[in-house]
Amino acid sequence: MVLRSLQTRIIVFFVLLLCILQGMALFLMSAANERIAKNQIAQELVVGERVFRRLLEQNSQQLAQAASVLAADFAFREAIATRDEGTIASVLGNHGRRINANVVMLADLDKKLLADSLHATATQSTFPFPTLIESAQQHGRASDTVLMDGRPYQLVVVPVLAPIPIAWVAMGFVIDDSVAQDLQALSGLQVSFLSRSGNGSWTVHASTLPSASRGELAAHLGVPGATLTLPLAGEDYETRRSILHERGDVQITAVLQRALKEGLAPFTRLRDTLIALALASIALSILGSVLIARSIAGPINRLAGVARKVRDGDYSQKAESGRSDEIGDFADSFNYMLEGIFERESKILRLAYEDTLTGLPNRAMFIDRLEQAIQASRRSGEPVVVMMMDLNRFKPINDSLGHPVGDQVLQEVARRLRDSLRESETVARFGGDEFAVLLPVGGMQRATSAVNQIERALASPILTQGQPIDLGASIGIAVFPSYAEDSTTLIRHADIAMYVAKRNSASFTAYEPDFEQGKPSQLSLLGELRSAVEEDQLTLYYQPKVDLRSGASGSVEALVRWVHPKRGFVSPIDFIPFAEQTGYIKAVTRWVLERALRQCGEWHMRGLDVKISINMSARDLNAELPVMVSELTARFRIPLPLVCLEITESAVMEDPARALETLERLHQLGIRLSIDDFGTGHSSLAYIRKLPVKEMKIDRSFVRNMVADKDDAVIVRSTIELGHNMGLKVVAEGVEDHAALMLLTKLGCDEAQGYFIAKPLPPEEYEAWLRRRQEIGDKLTESGFISDRRP
Amino acid sequence: MIRSACLGAVFVAACAPAAAGTLSAIVTDAGGAPVADAVIYAVALGARPAVAPRPAIMDQVNKEYFPLVVPVQVGAAVTFPNKDNIRHQVYSFSPAKVFEMKLYAGTPAKPVVFDKPGAVVLGCNIHDWMVGYIYVVDTPYFAKTGKAGSARLEALPPGDYQVRVWHPYMKAEAALLTLNLAEGATGDASFRLELSAPQKVPPAEK
Numbered sequence: 001m002v003l004r005s006l007q008t009r010i011i012v013f014f015v016l017l018l019c020i021l022q023g024m025a026l027f028l029m030s031a032a033n034e035r036i037a038k039n040q041i042a043q044e045l046v047v048g049e050r051v052f053r054r055l056l057e058q059n060s061q062q063l064a065q066a067a068s069v070l071a072a073d074f075a076f077r078e079a080i081a082t083r084d085e086g087t088i089a090s091v092l093g094n095h096g097r098r099i100n101a102n103v104v105m106l107a108d109l110d111k112k113l114l115a116d117s118l119h120a121t122a123t124q125s126t127f128p129f130p131t132l133i134e135s136a137q138q139h140g141r142a143s144d145t146v147l148m149d150g151r152p153y154q155l156v157v158v159p160v161l162a163p164i165p166i167a168w169v170a171m172g173f174v175i176d177d178s179v180a181q182d183l184q185a186l187s188g189l190q191v192s193f194l195s196r197s198g199n200g201s202w203t204v205h206a207s208t209l210p211s212a213s214r215g216e217l218a219a220h221l222g223v224p225g226a227t228l229t230l231p232l233a234g235e236d237y238e239t240r241r242s243i244l245h246e247r248g249d250v251q252i253t254a255v256l257q258r259a260l261k262e263g264l265a266p267f268t269r270l271r272d273t274l275i276a277l278a279l280a281s282i283a284l285s286i287l288g289s290v291l292i293a294r295s296i297a298g299p300i301n302r303l304a305g306v307a308r309k310v311r312d313g314d315y316s317q318k319a320e321s322g323r324s325d326e327i328g329d330f331a332d333s334f335n336y337m338l339e340g341i342f343e344r345e346s347k348i349l350r351l352a353y354e355d356t357l358t359g360l361p362n363r364a365m366f367i368d369r370l371e372q373a374i375q376a377s378r379r380s381g382e383p384v385v386v387m388m389m390d391l392n393r394f395k396p397i398n399d400s401l402g403h404p405v406g407d408q409v410l411q412e413v414a415r416r417l418r419d420s421l422r423e424s425e426t427v428a429r430f431g432g433d434e435f436a437v438l439l440p441v442g443g444m445q446r447a448t449s450a451v452n453q454i455e456r457a458l459a460s461p462i463l464t465q466g467q468p469i470d471l472g473a474s475i476g477i478a479v480f481p482s483y484a485e486d487s488t489t490l491i492r493h494a495d496i497a498m499y500v501a502k503r504n505s506a507s508f509t510a511y512e513p514d515f516e517q518g519k520p521s522q523l524s525l526l527g528e529l530r531s532a533v534e535e536d537q538l539t540l541y542y543q544p545k546v547d548l549r550s551g552a553s554g555s556v557e558a559l560v561r562w563v564h565p566k567r568g569f570v571s572p573i574d575f576i577p578f579a580e581q582t583g584y585i586k587a588v589t590r591w592v593l594e595r596a597l598r599q600c601g602e603w604h605m606r607g608l609d610v611k612i613s614i615n616m617s618a619r620d621l622n623a624e625l626p627v628m629v630s631e632l633t634a635r636f637r638i639p640l641p642l643v644c645l646e647i648t649e650s651a652v653m654e655d656p657a658r659a660l661e662t663l664e665r666l667h668q669l670g671i672r673l674s675i676d677d678f679g680t681g682h683s684s685l686a687y688i689r690k691l692p693v694k695e696m697k698i699d700r701s702f703v704r705n706m707v708a709d710k711d712d713a714v715i716v717r718s719t720i721e722l723g724h725n726m727g728l729k730v731v732a733e734g735v736e737d738h739a740a741l742m743l744l745t746k747l748g749c750d751e752a753q754g755y756f757i758a759k760p761l762p763p764e765e766y767e768a769w770l771r772r773r774q775e776i777g778d779k780l781t782e783s784g785f786i787s788d789r790r791p
Numbered sequence: 792m793i794r795s796a797c798l799g800a801v802f803v804a805a806c807a808p809a810a811a812g813t814l815s816a817i818v819t820d821a822g823g824a825p826v827a828d829a830v831i832y833a834v835a836l837g838a839r840p841a842v843a844p845r846p847a848i849m850d851q852v853n854k855e856y857f858p859l860v861v862p863v864q865v866g867a868a869v870t871f872p873n874k875d876n877i878r879h880q881v882y883s884f885s886p887a888k889v890f891e892m893k894l895y896a897g898t899p900a901k902p903v904v905f906d907k908p909g910a911v912v913l914g915c916n917i918h919d920w921m922v923g924y925i926y927v928v929d930t931p932y933f934a935k936t937g938k939a940g941s942a943r944l945e946a947l948p949p950g951d952y953q954v955r956v957w958h959p960y961m962k963a964e965a966a967l968l969t970l971n972l973a974e975g976a977t978g979d980a981s982f983r984l985e986l987s988a989p990q991k992v993p994p995a996e997k
Contacts, residue, residue: 074882074916081884162884163914163922 007293022278033267041263045240060143064156066099103172145244190257236260358414366428373440384480385439388494392472394433416457475508541760545753555611558596601636613644618651626665640670667692700734812972814944816980825940830862832933833952842931856923868902885911949974960986
């Protein structure tokens with residue numbers, strides 16, 4: 001619409017401009033022409049009047065000449081000389097007819113009327129126009145325009161010579177329309193004759209005007225001499241008056257006129273031609289504007305169309321180029337822009353769907369292709385195989401040889417995997433040492449052969465920095481549509497199968513529903529644990545510890561709880577070991593650390609200094625841990641002595657050297673360390689003595705039974721003594737009854753925790769518990785122990 | 792000798808009885824210039840002696856009447872000899888004598904007798920400019936002034952006369968003079984005339 005209006009605007013602008021210019025030109029020209037025409041007509045009228053006057057004079061001279069000739073006729077003179085009235089009257093009539101005179105009169109030398117062809121009885125009266133005779137006496141002849149019986153006549157008076165004047169003959173010629181027409185033919189003007197008496201109204205006697213205009217002319221007649229414009233019967237006439245006779249009362253005037261229209265006629269023709277030219281030029285300019293506007297708007301419209309295609313992701317079209325003008329430049333720039341956008345989009349797509357390290361598709365792309373394969377499978381019934389693969393022993397390699405080597409190993413594995421699979425099959429890297437394979441056709445049979453190919457591909461050691469590295473893989477296989485309806489489930493099944501394979505040290509395992517039925521919580525929880533962390537299904541509870549000597553409670557152990565939306569409460573015992581096994585424990589630990597320290601920070605801010613113990617797994621004992629802890633304590637502004645990390649004996653023993661290094665670093669930071677589950681591992685005391693720990697915890701399995709089992713009691717007492725001898729604080733966990741508590745106190749144990757004292761509590765409840773204890777006073781009496789189990 | 796106005800005194804010297812008297816007249820115009828071609832005629836108031844009228848001649852010379860004025864006594868016969876080598880026509884519509892002579896050459900056989908007193912204006916129908924005057928008087932005593940404006944009437948018997956003047960261009964009738972002429976005496980008369988311009992058609996050719 002904008003482009004349409006651009007086109008319209010171009011057309012409208014040029015056409016309007018042209019119309020205004022042409023209109024102004026026409027207006028000015030018309031005004032000038034009318035002025036010129038009026039001047040011209042006025043000039044014509046002046047000239048016309050002279051011509052008219054001259055004509056009138058010639059006319060009268062001719063009449064006078066004719067009259068003179070008649071008067072000189074011998075027979076006429078003879079008849080006049082007879083003085084016989086009848087004879088005179090008849091000769092006057094006869095000779096008058098010879099020259100078509102309308103009236104003939106005879107007067108004697110005394111101006112007495114002898115005969116009058118108009119008035120037979122008018123004899124003996126005086127000739128009505130004596131001045132004419134006087135004029136004729138002087139000039140030999142005289143003529144005038146006179147009014148007789150209300151009609152205008154051109155009257156000539158000549159003497160009758162015998163051979164001296166013996167009488168005067170007057171011959172009159174009536175001025176009628178035909179006279180006017182003759183004059184019009186010669187002068188080219190409209191001629192009218194009018195008369196009036198005194199200041200009375202004008203009477204039109206003869207005219208070349210149409211009869212309708214005559215009355216109006218009489219009404220409109222103005223001052224003499226001046227040219228004026230009279231509208232007569234709807235037409236404008238330029239008018240000029242010429243007085244013919246003005247004697248006494250009577251005035252006879254000729255009116256000369258020319259229709260303005262006639263004067264304007266040449267100009268009108270010129271104007272019509274110009275209007276035609278103007279219309280033609282406007283039409284041409286409209287045409288031109290349309291063509292120009294189209295040549296602009298058309299390509300822009302097409303460019304807009306291409307742009308819309310690009311918006312919808314279609315890069316197949318290009319803007320038409322090849323024009324050498326600005327629009328061509330625009331189209332070229334547009335095309336460069338398209339190429340740029342296309343390239344960048346491809347790159348972004350690659351980044352979005354490709355694993356940058358190995359160049360393999362990433363998880364997102366894998367899932368895309370899997371969805372497509374599932375769609376195809378739904379139509380064709382061809383089973384789709386997903387295989388999840390995890391490298392064995394990759395972590396120690398990465399840890400010991402460093403990331404660059406690990407990356408090289410991953411790249412080499414990716415290459416080998418890619419080479420061992422068909423073009424139509426997809427291998428993707430999900431992250432870390434986790435790979436996924438999609439076999440869209442072939443089903444389980446193809447899966448088995450693919451596994452063989454992969455095993456062969458990974459059989460030869462990978463050489464990095466001249467060092468051969470042996471890698472094995474655990475592969476889990478899941479098939480659509482068996483047991484799975486969608487891609488997510490299919491991947492989870494493959495994942496579970498892979499862990500089963502890993503646990504069983506098998507090279508591959510196909511998914512069976514039994515995997516989840518047998519120990520449903522562990523296997524299926526693995527996938528869900530990821531989302532649990534992300535969706536905050538995990539929470540932290542805090543189990544108070546009590547000082548057995550003072551009865552005070554200033555420390556807690558943070559314990560993770562998982563409230564599964566379907567399964568409900570899931571015990572840490574059910575998922576922590578599994579998380580440790582899969583390595584996902586790192587994410588869990590990180591989450592727990594952050595939550596616990598934030599809580600600690602909050603309490604500290606409110607003046608409640610609670611020492612927090614957090615359980616660490618063997619996998620957490622790496623160089624990242626001290627960094628993470630110091631970062632978090634700094635972020636939450638926690639005094640470092642409030643933080644205590646609990647490490648199981650077995651965790652330390654898994655990689656003693658690294659654990660020692662990490663613990664040293666933590667110790668240097670000022671973090672307190674505690675050996676958890678003491679007595680269950682197989683550590684040497686010599687080694688433990690090297691650790692920078694401040695505390696040891698006696699495992700709940702000993703504490704729970706020590707009242708009933710004397711052996712356990714011995715172990716507990718020995719452990720307490722051992723700990724004290726090593727300068728460690730000893731904490732007993734799993735205290736579930738008063739007797740155990742009393743025994744521990746007797747044995748000199750420093751702190752205790754357990755359900756008898758308090759179960760793990762949410763933070764608010766812990767605070768409430770703490771307040772209650774403070775109200776009672778932190779007394780360690782037999783019955784004074786605060787416990788939520790107490791009635 | 793010029794007397795004032797129209798009513799100039801007439802001095803008549805007495806002559807011997809039975810001897811004829813003479814009348815000497817002079818005619819001037821309003822400006823005092825002598826007027827030629829004026830006819831002076833004296834009409835006897837007493838007994839009129841019968842005198843036979845003398846014939847007269849009006850010539851046509853060079854397409855003009857000549858002389859302009861021919862005074863004749865009533866009953867005089869005037870011949871109109873044509874001296875030109877073309878024909879002329881002579882006409883008059885004057886009340887004193889209406890006549891017409893058809894085209895002729897030479898001297899016509901029959902003269903025209905003018906039997907009524909008065910002015911007869913002569914024209915020629917083929918030459919409009921030709922004007923001539925025959926002035927017919929009822930007295931034998933008349934004369935025409937010459938270029939000097941004077942005329943002389945002789946052989947007038949003694950007695951009372953009315954003396955009149957006529958000129959073709961005069962505007963009005965001049966006052967007549969009455970005088971007594973003694974025997975053998977010479978009377979003087981003078982007239983002053985108001986003249987108008989001659990009304991003549993210019994000649995087409997000559």
